[in-house]
Amino acid sequence: MEYFLQQLINGVTLGSIYGLIAIGYTMVYGIIGMINFAHGEIFMIGSFIALAVFLALAAIGITFLPLVILLMIIVAMLCTAAWGWTIERVAYRPLRGSFRLAPLITAIGMSIFLQNFVQVTQGARVKPLPPQIQGGLTLMDSPSGIVVQISWIQIIIIAMTVVLMTAFSLIISRTSLGRQQRACEQDRKMASLLGVNVDRTISLTFVMGAALAAVAGMMFLLYYGVIDFYIGFIAGVKAFTAAVLGGIGSLPGAMLGGLAIGLIETFWSGYFSVEYKDVAAFSILAIVLIFMPSGLLGRPEVEKV
Amino acid sequence: MSDMTSPSAADHPEGAERLSEERREAMRGEPPFVEAPTTDSRLVRSLKEAGITAGLVALLTLFFFLFRTDIAVGGLALSLDPVTWIVAIAIAFVGRFLLSFFVFAGERPSVGGWKKVAAATARWPIGKALGAILLLVALTLPFLLSTFLPSQNRYLLDLAILILTYVMLGWGLNIVVGLAGLLDLGYVAFYAVGAYSFALLATNFDLGFWVCLPMAGLFAALWGIVLGFPVLRLRGDYLAIVTLAFGEIIRVVLLNWYDFTGGPNGVLGIPKPTLFGLEFSRGEGSFSDFFGISYSPVQRFVFLYYIILALALLTNFVTMRMRKLPVGRAWEALREDEIACRSLGINTVNVKLTAFATGAMFGGFAGSFFATRQGFISPESFTFIESAIILAIVVLGGLGSQLGVVIASVVMIGGIELLRNLTGLQAIFGAGFDPTQYRMLIFGLAMVLIMVWKPRGLVSTRSPSAVYKEKKTIGADLVAQGEGH
Numbered sequence: 001m002e003y004f005l006q007q008l009i010n011g012v013t014l015g016s017i018y019g020l021i022a023i024g025y026t027m028v029y030g031i032i033g034m035i036n037f038a039h040g041e042i043f044m045i046g047s048f049i050a051l052a053v054f055l056a057l058a059a060i061g062i063t064f065l066p067l068v069i070l071l072m073i074i075v076a077m078l079c080t081a082a083w084g085w086t087i088e089r090v091a092y093r094p095l096r097g098s099f100r101l102a103p104l105i106t107a108i109g110m111s112i113f114l115q116n117f118v119q120v121t122q123g124a125r126v127k128p129l130p131p132q133i134q135g136g137l138t139l140m141d142s143p144s145g146i147v148v149q150i151s152w153i154q155i156i157i158i159a160m161t162v163v164l165m166t167a168f169s170l171i172i173s174r175t176s177l178g179r180q181q182r183a184c185e186q187d188r189k190m191a192s193l194l195g196v197n198v199d200r201t202i203s204l205t206f207v208m209g210a211a212l213a214a215v216a217g218m219m220f221l222l223y224y225g226v227i228d229f230y231i232g233f234i235a236g237v238k239a240f241t242a243a244v245l246g247g248i249g250s251l252p253g254a255m256l257g258g259l260a261i262g263l264i265e266t267f268w269s270g271y272f273s274v275e276y277k278d279v280a281a282f283s284i285l286a287i288v289l290i291f292m293p294s295g296l297l298g299r300p301e302v303e304k305v
Numbered sequence: 306m307s308d309m310t311s312p313s314a315a316d317h318p319e320g321a322e323r324l325s326e327e328r329r330e331a332m333r334g335e336p337p338f339v340e341a342p343t344t345d346s347r348l349v350r351s352l353k354e355a356g357i358t359a360g361l362v363a364l365l366t367l368f369f370f371l372f373r374t375d376i377a378v379g380g381l382a383l384s385l386d387p388v389t390w391i392v393a394i395a396i397a398f399v400g401r402f403l404l405s406f407f408v409f410a411g412e413r414p415s416v417g418g419w420k421k422v423a424a425a426t427a428r429w430p431i432g433k434a435l436g437a438i439l440l441l442v443a444l445t446l447p448f449l450l451s452t453f454l455p456s457q458n459r460y461l462l463d464l465a466i467l468i469l470t471y472v473m474l475g476w477g478l479n480i481v482v483g484l485a486g487l488l489d490l491g492y493v494a495f496y497a498v499g500a501y502s503f504a505l506l507a508t509n510f511d512l513g514f515w516v517c518l519p520m521a522g523l524f525a526a527l528w529g530i531v532l533g534f535p536v537l538r539l540r541g542d543y544l545a546i547v548t549l550a551f552g553e554i555i556r557v558v559l560l561n562w563y564d565f566t567g568g569p570n571g572v573l574g575i576p577k578p579t580l581f582g583l584e585f586s587r588g589e590g591s592f593s594d595f596f597g598i599s600y601s602p603v604q605r606f607v608f609l610y611y612i613i614l615a616l617a618l619l620t621n622f623v624t625m626r627m628r629k630l631p632v633g634r635a636w637e638a639l640r641e642d643e644i645a646c647r648s649l650g651i652n653t654v655n656v657k658l659t660a661f662a663t664g665a666m667f668g669g670f671a672g673s674f675f676a677t678r679q680g681f682i683s684p685e686s687f688t689f690i691e692s693a694i695i696l697a698i699v700v701l702g703g704l705g706s707q708l709g710v711v712i713a714s715v716v717m718i719g720g721i722e723l724l725r726n727l728t729g730l731q732a733i734f735g736a737g738f739d740p741t742q743y744r745m746l747i748f749g750l751a752m753v754l755i756m757v758w759k760p761r762g763l764v765s766t767r768s769p770s771a772v773y774k775e776k777k778t779i780g781a782d783l784v785a786q787g788e789g790h
Contacts, residue, residue, distance in 0.1 A: 035542050052368040055383040082364045091753050098760040100541060101488065105700045108693045109752025116746035121369040125376060233689065237553070240546060275561040282550035282557075289547050290535050 002146040005139070007270040008263070013154045013223065015262025016161035020216035021239035022246070022254035023168065024209025030185045030249035031205050032096070037107035038087055040236015041114035042210045046080040046217030047227045048118055051127060054221075065132065069156075069222075076218050077211040084210025088203055111233075118229040126228040129221060157219045164215060165255055168208070172251060181205060185249065234278065238265070241285040247298020256296055260284075347406065355402035362397035366390060436708050443469075443614055447607045462606045466613055466678065468718050470671055473617040475698040475710035477667030480624055482696065483705035484633065485660035486640025488545040491552025492695050494532065495525040495665035497559060497687035499672025504572040504682050505565075514578035514677050518670060525669025526662040533661030537654055540643075552692055560684040571683025575676050577605065578612060613674055620667045621707055627663070636660050690745075697752050703762025712763050721748050 021043050028036040050072045057068050091106040136151030172178035180201045183191040192198045220235070221227050242261040246253025261281055268280040288295065370390040375382050442449070446465055450458050474496065481489045499521040506517045532551045536544055559566045566572070577585060583592040585605035592604060627633040635656045638646050647653055676682050698717060702709025721744050755763070 029542075033542075035546065048374075049368045051374055051381070052372040052383065055374055055381055056372060059383055079364060079368060082361060086361060086365060091757070094757045095760055101700055101704070102756055102760040104488075104542065104545065105697055106753045106756045108697065109749045109756065111749070112690065112693065112745055113749030113753065116743075116749060118369065120742055120746060122374055123376075127374055127376070127381060129381065237546075237549065241550075244543075244546070276557065279554050279557050282554050285550045286535065286547050289539055289543050293539065293543065 002140055002144070002148050003270070005148045006146075007266050009148070009150050009154060011263035011266035012259060013157050013262070014266055015242075015259035016157050017216045017220055017223070017258075018235070018239050018242045018261050019255040019258025020161060020164065020212045020219075021235060022242040022258045023165075023251060024213050025240050026243040026246070026248050026250065026254040027181070027205050027209050029243065031181060031202055032092075032103075032188075034092070034100070034103045035107065035240065036092075036206075036209070037104065037236070038091075038110040038114060039209065039213060040232035040234075040239065041111050041118075042080060042084055042087070042232070043213040043217045043220070043235055043239075044118065044227070044229065044232030045083055045114065046076050046210075046214030047221040047231065048122060048127075048217075048229075049079045049214065050076040050218035050221050051129060051227065054129070072218055073215060076214040080214035080217070081207040081211045084206040084213075085203055088206040093199065093202075111236075115229055115232065122229065124229065126226050129225045129227075131225055132222060153223055157223060160215065160219065161255075164212060165251075168212070169251060171208075177201070177204060237285075238278075238281050241281055241288075244285060245288050245295055247295030249299070250295070250297045253295055253297035260296075351402050351405035354405045355398045358401035359394050359398035363390070363394045366393050439708075439711060447610055451603070459603055459606060462603070462610055464719065464722055466606070466610050467722070468714050469610070469613040469617050470675060470678075471695065471698055471714040471718050472711050473613065473620050473671045473674075474668060474695045475702065475714055476617065476620040476624060476707060477664050477671065478695050478699050479664075479705065479707065479710055480627070480636070480667070481660050481664035482699050484624075484628065484640065485636040485657065487657060487660060488541060489548045489661075489664070490545045490689075490692050490696060491532070491548035491550070491555075492664070492668055493687045493689070493692040494548075494552040494555040495529060495668030496672040496675065496691065497555055497684075498528045498665075499525045499669030500676040500682050500687070501559065501566060501572070501672075502669070503673035504575045504676045507576050507676075508572060508574060513576060514673070518673050521673035522666040522669040525672065526666040529661040529663075529665025529668075530658050533658050537657055549689065549692070552687075552689060556684050556687050559687070566684075569683060569685075571681060571685075572676075573681050575680050575682065577680065578608070578677050580608060609674075609678055613678075616670050616674060620670075623663075623667075624707065632656065632659055694748075701752065701755050701762055703764035706762065706764040709762050709764035716763075717748065717751065720751075 021039065024039045024042070025036060028034065028039070053072045053075045054068060057063075057071060062068060062071075087110055091110045092103050095102045095106060131153075133151070133153045133156070136149050136154065138147055138149050140148035172181060180191070180196045181204075183194070183196050184198055184201050188198055191201075217227075220231070238261055239258065242257035243254045244257070245260055246255070246257025261284065264284060265277050265281055269277045272280075367390070370393055371385060371387060373384045373386055375384055447462060450461050454461060474492070478489065478492045481487050481492070502524040503514070503517040503521045506512050506520060507514070532548070536547050539547055560569055562568070579585075580592055583595050585592050585608055586600075591600070592608075628637070635646070635651050636659075638649075638651065639653060639656050639660075643653060646656070675686070679686075694717070698710055698713045701717065702711070702713035724744055724747065725741050
């Protein structure tokens with residue numbers, strides 16, 4: 001029971017990170033119907049920027065942790081959002097209206113480029129960051145000696161995810177930008193006829209997705225303490241799995257899918273085998289797509305002739 | 306303001322109507338008048354754009370060029386490199402300025418997106434001639450190399466073998482993606498199955514290359530059907546992502562199934578191919594001994610070259626013949642419109658599975674060739690990046706175009722390989738400059754640029770496989786390939 005609870009907490013933390021990345025996938029897929037293959041790399045770039053900011057702040061003597069984390073979030077979101085915007089502008093916008101495979105290929109090309117760009121500029125070796133936030137809350141101290149603990153960093157991750165998700169849902173449902181995004185999602189041509197600046201809306205979607213991925217990257221850095229240039233691929237595929245599982249195009253779905261993938265992965269590693277945890281996640285993806293292509297909360301695709 | 310002008314608030318219209326009334330009030334009946342935007346001169350505009358680009362580049366590369374995290378004694382250390390950063394910004398500024406000033410100088414249309422549909426033009430059959438020339442060069446390449454470039458003979462031959470392997474893989478994937486329109490991102494799985502089935506058969510049962518080759522193809526085809534069956538209902542991007550997942554699953558299983566595959570250590574000691582039992586080595590019963598010529602290690606490379614050339618040509622031949630068979634026609638029909646196919650009574654299940662199986666079979670052949678060439682395989686050779694490279698070759702070449710695959714392979718694989726020789730650049734960038742480091746970086750960038758430049762691929766016209774009366778080429782914009790629906 002205690003073991004189960006501990007795994008549950010770990011799974012929810014991991015799921016929060018996946019969920020934040022998954023939002024970027026689900027929004028981009030919803031609005032222009034393409035898999036933004038480079039989104040995992042955006043996440044990786046976010047974590048590298050967060051690391052550089054952390055080290056730069058330490059170098060000039062700022063070590064007050066809340067301030068450091070706040071600055072890390074702000075700078076990482078800003079710079080990563082710039083990357084998201086640039087990628088969309090350079091690799092996807094020229095191909096809008098082209099056939100469907102073209103943006104997928106540029107996305108893969110971008111992904112290869114970004115991975116190697118970071119490898120060349122920051123080196124191929126893993127970057128270890130010693131844990132910055134120690135300790136936590138002990139929830140249960142059973143006589144058998146198993147302690148159920150939720151660490152501060154886990155609390156921060158979960159709380160931040162909840163806050164960001166709420167803010168994001170409000171943006172989508174209440175603001176005019178969100179209305180434009182929903183309009184573009186339904187019918188891009190009609191939206192542009194009604195005066196929605198479609199290109200701008202799509203760019204902003206990429207910017208928002210990248211900013212969330214940057215937060216996820218920063219939390220990944222603080223939680224695991226080890227990053228390298230290759231973390232984006234696996235995290236990206238899993239987050240995409242989460243987006244598909246939740247129903248692509250649906251925001252609560254992305255979060256739900258992220259939690260589900262995080263829990264499945266954690267419990268699989270906890271009870272079966274660590275080596276095959278990726279296989280578990282990928283099998284879930286295949287099974288969901290085959291038997292439930294619209295996901296948990298998605299709308300079924302209507303086939304029009 | 307509106308309250309004052311309206312007689313009473315009670316009969317005031319609500320919502321949008323009210324807003325528009327208020328607006329009309331505010332304008333006092335005048336028609337909306339907007340001042341024409343002032344246009345900058347070309348120089349000012351170019352400078353502005355260059356400034357914006359430079360600022361963006363500064364922001365993007367701030368944490369990648371200026372700051373560099375290194376592993377130091379007490380954890381991580383940060384080093385500063387302002388020179389690279391400033392140079393990058395300067396390059397961006399100048400480059401963008403030149404582009405804006407000279408290339409994009411013309412007035413930009415305010416409404417874009419309309420393209421002329423290229424008329425079907427009867428062109429000089431350049432494709433056919435080029436194909437024939439390429440074939441001739443390919444057939445005589447070992448002799449050409451040994452005559453004209455004897456010093457680099459072995460290296461170039463090895464490179465040619467590599468390129469031909471990708472040509473073969475590209476042609477194999479072209480059946481699935483180009484002809485049947487099924488987007489497969491896990492093609493490397495079949496490559497791995499072929500390589501591992503040959504390697505395991507050869508090392509466990511002591512079988513030779515030529516016995517194992519058909520078996521490897523068969524196994525791969527079987528896996529094609531096994532993996533193809535569950536994804537029959539999926540389309541487009543979903544299909545891509547599930548095949549990607551399958552490819553990764555196979556790789557992870559190969560990596561972790563120690564007893565069977567050797568895990569990350571891979572399989573060692575895979576036998577080399579023989580020519581009717583003649584080995585390419587020194588001593589009794591070898592090729593050089595039998596024909597009474599002096600032994601040279603190049604002979605084995607020449608032999609390998611002809612094997613992969615024959616395999617690649619076989620792939621091409623089978624594909625071209627398949628296109629003329631009912632099943633090939635059905636593939637192309639499926640690519641164009643699946644619903645129409647079903648309503649015409651085509652069994653889409655069988656059509657898709659044959660496409661998967663045929664493509665996988667050639668992937669398996671290529672895989673066993675890869676295993677015998679390397680003599681050693683491990684799961685590291687079958688990562689997603691390989692699938693991406695193969696798919697990139699197919700799409701960059703122009704989906705469904707056989708010649709395009711060849712051109713794309715030569716450009717992407719050969720061109721990237723050329724970077725190894727650019728050691729002259731060390732004079733510019735300093736002795737620490739290692740061009741091979743930038744291989745994949747440039748590969749990724751080239752993928753993006755070629756795609757943006759020619760979204761339909763390098764060879765974008767098609768000749769139809771079914772002809773009525775006279776043959777017409779199909780313009781790029783009319784080719785609906787790979788739409789995935």
